[in-house]
Amino acid sequence: MPLAPLALVADLVARGVAVSAEEEPIVNVYLDVASALVRDAAGTPVSQTTSTTTLEGDGSLRLRLPGLPVTSVSAVAVDGQAVTDWTLRSGVLVRDAGWYGDVQVTYTHGLPAVPSDIVDLVCRLVARALVEYRSGDPLSRPVTQERIGDYSVTYGGQEAATMALSAVQRARLAARFGAGPALVRSR
Incomplete structure (x- = not known):
């Protein structure tokens, strides 16, 4: 759309x-x-929208999402498997297990006005x-x-x-x- x-x-x-x-x-x-x-x-x-993007995990604990500001994340999957052991901090997904493989994220980002x-x-x-x-x-x-x-x-x-x-x-x-x-x- x-x-x-x-x-x-x-x-x-x-x-x-x-x-x-x-x-x-x-x-x-x-x-x-x-x-x-x-x-x-x-x-x-710029304007607020919901996107699904795939990012490459490099093993680090932090994964920066494009399209700031990020206001919410609704779904995260690593190599096709849903994961919930992450937190969102200032547009960055943080995960103690690190980010490996292909990370698919559905999130809301951009400015409301x-x-x-x-x-x-x-x-x-x-x-x-x-x-x-x-x-x-x-x-x-x-x-x-x-x-x-x-x-x-x-x-x-x-x-x-x-x-x-x-x-x-x-x-x-x-x-x-x-x-x-x-x-x-x-x-």
């Missing part, structure tokens, strides 16, 4: 961006795309894309071909609106939400 966007059309309207009924379908696509960009940079869903600065970031990305979309008026595009006999004009194709986060924005999201390796261990 896909995650809900990190911002809604109502959030755009609240920031002064007018969205007509005809534009709502494309704006919803842009909201999904912008949300995916932010989630990718953050390395986490999307922070306002994240909503604003998504809205800014969408607003820029919407401006590009709106400038797609054929009269504002360059003429790429013109024929005089039986008059014909071909306008340059409209490129899809592009969205991207700057390197600084990506780094800030990664630092804030813990994307990337938390610990590098050598053997």
